[in-house]
Amino acid sequence: MPDVLKLALVGCGAIARFHLDGIQACGGKIRVTAAVDPDRGKAERVASETGAQVFSSLAEAVAGGDFDAVDLMVPHDLHEAVAVKAFQAGKHVLLEKPMAPTLEACDRILASAKAAGTVFMVAENAQYWPEVVKAKELIDAGAIGEILTARATYAAEFDAYWFKEKNAWRYEKGRTGGGITIDGGSHWIRPLRMWMGEIEEVVGVLDHPLKQMEGESLVRALFRFRSGKIATFDAMMVTTVLGPDASWRVVGTKGEIVIEGGFGGGIKLFDVANRGGKLMAEPQGYGKSFGPELDDFAEAVLRGKPLEAGPDYALGELRTALAIYRSAESRQWEKVWG
Ligand SMILES: NC(=O)c1ccc[n+]([C@@H]2O[C@H](COP(=O)([O-])OP(=O)(O)OC[C@H]3O[C@@H](n4cnc5c(N)ncnc54)[C@H](O)[C@@H]3O)[C@@H](O)[C@H]2O)c1
Incomplete structure (x- = not known):
C-alpha cells in the first residue's frame, strides 16, 4: 500500500x-x-x-x-x-x-x-467538528448524567460566500433537493445522532423568509429518538442581523453542555460545580473539522481503517430532512427510516 x-x-x-x-x-x-x-x-x-x-x-x-x-x-x-x-x-x-x-x-x-x-x-464534517467530538466525550464520560433533551439551532445571516448569486443551484429546489434542511442543516442533525442515537420520527414546519431561495430557508422541527427522548431542530437563513444563540444545548440529569453558535467554536459545561459555565476546550470550530475528515478517508484507503461513519449511516441526515419535508405536507409525525 x-x-x-x-x-x-x-x-x-x-x-x-x-x-x-x-x-x-x-x-x-x-x-x-x-x-x-x-x-x-x-x-x-x-x-x-x-x-x-x-x-x-x-x-x-x-x-x-x-x-x-x-x-x-x-x-x-x-x-x-x-x-x-x-x-x-x-x-x-x-x-x-x-x-x-x-x-x-x-x-x-x-x-x-x-x-x-x-x-x-x-x-459530513460535523462528525469531526472538535466541539461536537468533545461533547460526545463528555456525554460518554457521564459529565451531564443521562441526556434528557437537546436543542440544535442553525441560525445564520445570509452568507454570500456559500450562496453566491451566480451559484444559482443552491437556490433551486430541483438542484439541491430542498432548502436549508437538506443542505447546511445536516451539520446540525449529525451531532444529535452522535449523542442521542437514531432518530425514529420527526414533525416539522417550513417557511421561506429568504426570498431568493426556492426551498425552505426556515424550519422548526421536533425529533423523537428511538430511545424515546426528544430534541428540537431549528434552522434559518435570513437577511436580518441576529443576536447570539447556541448551536447546540444538551441537557442531562446533572448538567448542560452548550456549544456556541456560529462557526467559531467554544464548548461549556454547566453543572453544580460550574454554575457560570466552564470552558471545556480551546475554541476550534467548524473549520478544524476538515483535517480529521480528510484524514479519516485517507486512512481508510491507505490502511483499511474503518470509517468513523459509513455511507449507510450517512443517509440519516438526508432521511431526516426528507421526513421533515413529508411532515410539513402531511402535518403529521413522519418516520425517518420507513
Ligand atoms: N461540509 C460543508 O460544510 C459544506 C459547505 C458547503 C457546501 N458543501 C457541499 O459541497 C458541495 C459543493 O458545494 P459548494 O458550496 O462548494 O458549491 P460551489 O457552487 O461553490 O462549487 C461547486 C463547483 O463544482 C463545479 N462543477 C459543476 N459541475 C461540475 C462537474 N460536472 N464536474 C466538476 N465540477 C463541476 C462548479 O463549477 C463549481 O466550481 C455540495 O454537495 C454542498 O452541499 C458542504
Whole structure:
C-alpha cells in the first residue's frame, strides 16, 4: 500500500477551500494530483496551490490523470453522475453531503460503490467538528448524567460566500433537493445522532423568509429518538442581523453542555460545580473539522481503517430532512427510516 493518497478534487468551488486546508492539516498524507472543474479558472487556482493537473471534466481526468481517489464537491443534482463515473473508473470516493437529493439516487450510488469495491465515504464534517467530538466525550464520560433533551439551532445571516448569486443551484429546489434542511442543516442533525442515537420520527414546519431561495430557508422541527427522548431542530437563513444563540444545548440529569453558535467554536459545561459555565476546550470550530475528515478517508484507503461513519449511516441526515419535508405536507409525525 502506498503511503500517500493521490487525490483528484472534482468541483473547485466554495467548500474546496476547506478541503484543501484539511488536506494540508493531514501533513503530506494526501497529494492533490488533479483539479477538475468546468470553470477552468477555479481548477487552475487549486493547481497553483497544489501542482495538480487541470481538467475540465471527470471523464478527461480519468483518461489523462494520475489519482486513486476523488473528492467530489459538486452541486447535489450532479452527485450521482460524478460518483457513478468515479466508481466505474475504480476510484475511491469521498462525496460531499448529501449523498444525493433522493433516496432512489442514493440507492444507485450505493450499488455502484458496492460493484466497485472501493472506499466510499460521505463527507459530513460535523462528525469531526472538535466541539461536537468533545461533547460526545463528555456525554460518554457521564459529565451531564443521562441526556434528557437537546436543542440544535442553525441560525445564520445570509452568507454570500456559500450562496453566491451566480451559484444559482443552491437556490433551486430541483438542484439541491430542498432548502436549508437538506443542505447546511445536516451539520446540525449529525451531532444529535452522535449523542442521542437514531432518530425514529420527526414533525416539522417550513417557511421561506429568504426570498431568493426556492426551498425552505426556515424550519422548526421536533425529533423523537428511538430511545424515546426528544430534541428540537431549528434552522434559518435570513437577511436580518441576529443576536447570539447556541448551536447546540444538551441537557442531562446533572448538567448542560452548550456549544456556541456560529462557526467559531467554544464548548461549556454547566453543572453544580460550574454554575457560570466552564470552558471545556480551546475554541476550534467548524473549520478544524476538515483535517480529521480528510484524514479519516485517507486512512481508510491507505490502511483499511474503518470509517468513523459509513455511507449507510450517512443517509440519516438526508432521511431526516426528507421526513421533515413529508411532515410539513402531511402535518403529521413522519418516520425517518420507513
Ligand atoms: N461540509 C460543508 O460544510 C459544506 C459547505 C458547503 C457546501 N458543501 C457541499 O459541497 C458541495 C459543493 O458545494 P459548494 O458550496 O462548494 O458549491 P460551489 O457552487 O461553490 O462549487 C461547486 C463547483 O463544482 C463545479 N462543477 C459543476 N459541475 C461540475 C462537474 N460536472 N464536474 C466538476 N465540477 C463541476 C462548479 O463549477 C463549481 O466550481 C455540495 O454537495 C454542498 O452541499 C458542504
